[in-house]
Amino acid sequence: MLKNSLYFFLLLIGVQLQAQPGWKLPTVQEPHFGKAVYRITSYGAVPDGYILNTKSIQEAIDACSQKGGGMVQVPSGLWLTGPIVLKSGVNLNLAAGATLLFTPDKSQYPLVKANWEGFPQMRNQSPISAENARNIAITGSGIIDGNGDAWRAVKKEKLTESQWKKRVASGGVLSEDGRIWMPSESYARGDALKDPGRITADKTGAFYASVKDFFRPNLLVLTSCDGVLLEGVTFQNSPAWCLHPLMSRNITMRNVVVKNPWYAQNGDGIDLESCSNVRIENSVFDVGDDALCMKSGRDADGRQRAMPTKDVVISGCTVYAAHGGFVVGSEMSGGVNNVYVSNCTFIGTDIGLRFKTTRGRGGIVENIFIRDIYMKDIPGDAILFDMYYMAKDPVPLEGEKAALPKVEQLPVNETTPQFRNIDIRNVYVNGAQRAVLLRGLPEMPVKDIRIHNAVFQSDNGVSIQDAAGIGFKNVKIFNRNTGPVVDVVNAQDIRFDGLLYNEQVPLLIRVSGSGSKALRFTNTPYHKTTKKLETAAGATVAAVSFQ
Template structure:
């Protein structure tokens, strides 16, 4: 091979990397339009509401909202006190405002929630009516200083492994039923039956309403679902104790979430904080999430249904937020079949989350996640991975429970189709993580690698450093990996066009990098003190030493 031909091939191999490096600035996002309201106010007391914790105020609150909307809009005030209610429907030009010390308590009486055709985990499904809902409304808000409680404990199943022995005994003694293996508690027989029916809530031609009623209690509602709404504001309120997801804006546009607190028990199954699904033009800022599943999550529909909808979540700013317990601090997926793009995350803190930055998908989803910009992230005490890209998501908890055994996914190369998902053009910079199990985990598909990712300017303290398989066009620049497992610090398997520049690591490490797999090539280590390790690199499982270049 001539020198000029070699140089041309080398240039072509690094073009994807150069393309990613070109993304120095996030895209210019359109201005998010916030709603405005008339100063007219209506107090729910005027419509007969009583704060005695006994009176069911469903009719009174909904009558106040309807009257306000018909008059051209304004503010519906929920005063201080405990207001028991069933589902509340928000309507155009109405701001539902909770005064300080107001507690809007949704009833645990399942009969107050009718079965409706809705959407759950990216697929049209039968669900119980959400406590707070709006469909195709414009200029709506929930604001104030009060608390909205979804009575989630009445709906949720609970795994034994997630409670102490005393907590478990108390829960079982309260009623409900146990699964056949006695490891999961369900609030009712209908709830247990639903867990045994495949796709219990799916809307299909052969399924009757009577079929769905037989498993009604299993079809837990999300606390808030705004579907197809425009100019939406959620501000100041605490949303807590949701039956399933806490906040679920679906196909909304011009959404502002500001100074909210989403709070669920840490063991709350499907207890996500906020799930943006197929939304456009969004700001989430100055908010706190302490929940049982993913904290701040981006979605866009699941599999064929998501691709058919074809609406990505796009033009999103997440800034100045804190996530405590959650499966992931900031998450994209796994239901991302409509795609996700032009998303900017800045100045967020994750404390005690299972995973910090979590990108997850699986075969069958399809969809493209691209143009994601993450900057200024602080993490502490991350249970598993600080940064994770996983294209083998299997719908299980990110941390293996005691006594649980998991087999690694079967690795095989399949044809690329519309069902093949993609992660590409993701730029993450200025991350500090103090204590994680793994610093970075990357697992792409053989037929569709995780592509063109930049991780830059980081200090990551963890037990293990980097594990990468099936990646193409990764740049690690100015990354400090201080790990207790130093054999090796970096694992690269069946990956190509990998640049490791300015890597610092623990002195006295056994091996800096192990390269494995016969597909590995174009791995460049540069501006790095390789002498701090006993061995610069090793090759295993068919990797060729020529795959690694030390500069």
């Protein structure tokens, strides 16, 4: 049934995208495994949550791979373990009632050369990892728990008073301002430094060891793998990112649950980094940071790698707590293209569709097709394109302020990021702080964005700054506040066809800046607004046409 549904979804998208040159639907090859079964109990594993089973589980994985592959079976029970490495041909299968619990003892996680946000970095070994593996899987009905609370710092504003007192009483270290709890002195030393994990010739093993606790591992890291299946399992409580396929291809993820506490710093759901040929379907995310995130390396390192994330199909997913539901960036310096997202629901997610970058990244994000998205109770923007990402929570916490960026025009070069050619259709939003924010750079506008067939029930309407070639068609905006339905600053070639909005809105459109021009409204009932147009800061009435 799932394969048939996906086939018809791809067929439908293919019909709709025939007019888009260069768009090609991906083919994802799933792995296959031998029939041999290797039970971890045969290698001495004990399910009591006390005995460390690292050696037994790894021996079962190694034997399975060396003998041609098959299933490594984890029966029901509480299996305490240190980090394990998947090998080619191995399907790690967790039975119902099985919990693979990773030890909070950090001494069990050796420092290894790895990658973080696109940079070569020293990290603690991930609880589960694989490198250059072929045909690997994690399947079943069990739980994989990364014991992330032993690793993560926590902001005071993200806990209740009693939770905060309990956390402080447990030990650890407070930041100088008393607003952040850190698990150890080692973590605090690393937190005070800039890029302590970056691998450079001047850093010694003793230095890395002195800040070891700061190098939180991602729960699952799959590097340069081909043929990956994640199915049915719950991944939860990761120290940092939960699922991190890196420079891998032919990845299938279905019916997976990804859970992190909502306060989990860097507690992303899945980060596809420089990956290709990926299918994610019918999975649920309830996490502390971005949920479904597309990345491709950061700044010069990402541009040098030059491996975009591409050919990705996402369908039937649900996101609860997260900074963003479907997200691109901000580490997208190698580019992101050919991504197809459909039939996803975001409930209580800070931002729904979140595209973020900043100067210095470079990279091109293009050919993204999104349809049938349903949102409820979004605290921030339902749809956001922002080229001024400042690495802060998208919804300010108590005591924080969302400062406006400094707007200045700089030269265009390889460090200038680009968002272009993105098609969004059939979006229905019941509750958001703002319907849409499109904010480009003066030297590089957000370009060629189409939003068709959408209903936004939001506090505020649409805000557009430094954008070009933007089309809204059959869009309804029911904003609760008295500000303009559409607010435009230095944008051009903006088209609204069939815009509907509240009765007796005080102002339809406010236009600012001398760079605003070619703003067109058609098939729009202008009698519903008290005032149709207001101009400011050098904009003229000639910039807007009403038909």
